[in-house]
Amino acid sequence: MKHFRLGQQEIVFAVFAALFLAFSIFLKGFLTADNMLTLLQNVAVLGILGLAMAVVVIGRGIDLSLIAALAVPGGLVLQMVQNGHSLPASLLAAGLLAVAIGLVNGWLIAYAEVPPLFATLATGLFVAGLGQAALFQLDVVQWSDGMAGFERLGQGSILGIPTSIVMFAIAAIAVFVLLRQTRWGAFIYAVGDNPFAARVTGIPSRPIVVLQYVLAAVIGCFAGLVMAASVNSMPTRIFNSTMIYDVILVVVLGGIGLSGGRGGVVNVIIGTLLIGTMLNGMTILDIPYAGQNLIKGVVLLIAVITDTILNPRNEETAQQGDI
Amino acid sequence: MRTHSLALGSLVAVTLAAAAAPALAQQGLDEPFQKTFREALAGKTVAYVPVAMNFDLTEGWYAGLKKELEPYGVKFEIRDPNWNTNAGAQAVTSLISEKPAVMVIHNPDVQTYAKLLQRAENEGIYVIQINMGSAYRSSAFVGANWIEIGERQTEGVVKACQGKSNKIAIIQGALSAAASAYTLKGVENVLAKHPEIKVVSSQAADWDAAKAKAITQTVLKQNPDLCGIVGFWDGMDIGTAAAIKEAGLTGKVFLATSGGGERKGACELVKNGSFDLNMSYDVPTQAAQMAGTIKWLLSSGVKAGSVKGFEYSTLIPITKENADSQTSCWNLSDLKK
Numbered sequence: 001m002k003h004f005r006l007g008q009q010e011i012v013f014a015v016f017a018a019l020f021l022a023f024s025i026f027l028k029g030f031l032t033a034d035n036m037l038t039l040l041q042n043v044a045v046l047g048i049l050g051l052a053m054a055v056v057v058i059g060r061g062i063d064l065s066l067i068a069a070l071a072v073p074g075g076l077v078l079q080m081v082q083n084g085h086s087l088p089a090s091l092l093a094a095g096l097l098a099v100a101i102g103l104v105n106g107w108l109i110a111y112a113e114v115p116p117l118f119a120t121l122a123t124g125l126f127v128a129g130l131g132q133a134a135l136f137q138l139d140v141v142q143w144s145d146g147m148a149g150f151e152r153l154g155q156g157s158i159l160g161i162p163t164s165i166v167m168f169a170i171a172a173i174a175v176f177v178l179l180r181q182t183r184w185g186a187f188i189y190a191v192g193d194n195p196f197a198a199r200v201t202g203i204p205s206r207p208i209v210v211l212q213y214v215l216a217a218v219i220g221c222f223a224g225l226v227m228a229a230s231v232n233s234m235p236t237r238i239f240n241s242t243m244i245y246d247v248i249l250v251v252v253l254g255g256i257g258l259s260g261g262r263g264g265v266v267n268v269i270i271g272t273l274l275i276g277t278m279l280n281g282m283t284i285l286d287i288p289y290a291g292q293n294l295i296k297g298v299v300l301l302i303a304v305i306t307d308t309i310l311n312p313r314n315e316e317t318a319q320q321g322d323i
Numbered sequence: 324m325r326t327h328s329l330a331l332g333s334l335v336a337v338t339l340a341a342a343a344a345p346a347l348a349q350q351g352l353d354e355p356f357q358k359t360f361r362e363a364l365a366g367k368t369v370a371y372v373p374v375a376m377n378f379d380l381t382e383g384w385y386a387g388l389k390k391e392l393e394p395y396g397v398k399f400e401i402r403d404p405n406w407n408t409n410a411g412a413q414a415v416t417s418l419i420s421e422k423p424a425v426m427v428i429h430n431p432d433v434q435t436y437a438k439l440l441q442r443a444e445n446e447g448i449y450v451i452q453i454n455m456g457s458a459y460r461s462s463a464f465v466g467a468n469w470i471e472i473g474e475r476q477t478e479g480v481v482k483a484c485q486g487k488s489n490k491i492a493i494i495q496g497a498l499s500a501a502a503s504a505y506t507l508k509g510v511e512n513v514l515a516k517h518p519e520i521k522v523v524s525s526q527a528a529d530w531d532a533a534k535a536k537a538i539t540q541t542v543l544k545q546n547p548d549l550c551g552i553v554g555f556w557d558g559m560d561i562g563t564a565a566a567i568k569e570a571g572l573t574g575k576v577f578l579a580t581s582g583g584g585e586r587k588g589a590c591e592l593v594k595n596g597s598f599d600l601n602m603s604y605d606v607p608t609q610a611a612q613m614a615g616t617i618k619w620l621l622s623s624g625v626k627a628g629s630v631k632g633f634e635y636s637t638l639i640p641i642t643k644e645n646a647d648s649q650t651s652c653w654n655l656s657d658l659k660k
Binding site for chain 1: 336379407449495498525529531536538542561588589
């Protein structure tokens, strides 16, 4: 008989279920179809970013430039259209920029062997600086007439479901298929699990690492477009916010270990749901900002401590190198 | 004979006077003060530390100050902390040792720079604080009266709520910022007089449009009969407006906000119905007031820290009625020319 072990994924799911149940019982207006959709809508962009980060973390990396990949290509589209370029041309330019960010990250990490933490920290700063210094006139890039119609990517609904949730679902399915149904996906897991073994077995591990970062940047760019369409502008200053921690939180909390090779799309969805439920419940309760941070911190600590008690570290797991 | 010589004498006098008058007019009069004024300004350094560049307010102040000061030979320097309070404190500290004549400071909160600004004035540097003041009162404060903004926005919302649900929401900025805390005080002042108004949500969105949108979406789902929202900055309330629009409640939920009055960020958004009221503190006028204060301080020779004054901006309420007017808003691109 297989011994059932309570992993972080199950713990986080249990925390989510407990919170959800408590809010449903005690919080008037929480358990309504409308509110459930709002809950998901509010974390859709975070969820898409979580998918991007998951691809990289599964491959034993981390991408701190993700918020720059969200803000700068997205802002570039709005700025170019504002300056009179056509929407397709602007989208193409943004796509190329995202691919370029991913290629530079991947090259630095796979070929120049710079640790991912430092490589992506530097490229993120560089890209955000490039945006501010050379691409945008103002931090918040405004929507212009040439963008008409494009706001449907983040506003309105398809068959009653808000578009941003549909976009999250599309991204989740695409990443799921890529990770679980294609050879490239299997290679990403192999490289993440043990890069040396992967190389010995003939997997092109360096190109796979480059691929991870390109995927992350492109998914990040997509999240940026959904976000811009949703708020009718691109607040590029978001690079300076703490959003990157929220993204890492979604991924790690969902149960994708930073040591690589484990987890998948389901983990991102669970992590996103937990964060979404907490934020939504606290907004309905009208808990002040400081109180919200306090509660978020306590819930996270409980999840991490429970995991540590149930799954104590041994020499092997310790050496795998959590960040 | 006597009458004759008298007549001759007066003729000579008239002729002489006539000849002398143009000569006097051609000489001109030296205005005794302009040289001192020019000397007081030429070569002086004015350093500007905003919370960050690249948004309408700080770009507007920068362009306005540059335009007013540089023709007089003032060196105008900028230190951009890019939203990083630490970097800002470092910039102020290093400026104190460089000793510019004037520092123009935009505080991220009431405490961080307070001691530093006092030190700067002790070192003989005039300090002008803009829009968001610190706990230290320096030579001059030029900026919006946030309490008044909060009061007038809330009055607008309360009026729009008459005969409706009387439920309102408040979207605050960053809790540590003076602008946010003072505006909230203004909101409370008005609400104290209107016990019928019920605040269903009062949350901080951290000056972030995406957060403002998320909060507003949740609040509107819980309270579809909401009649008004008091937002704390138009740059952030683009998100609040997007949530109202998405819920199909544009025109039903009255959104009051405030900002610098830049055309794209204010008048255009009032015209398309995103905002119902935008209290503008009119950045170009603020910049002109700052420049005036700098010129006065430099030419007066008063000791730094010995005078302390306030110049609160006269607010322009932008609504559908005046959003089309040429004077309600300003264009950043024009100001930069």
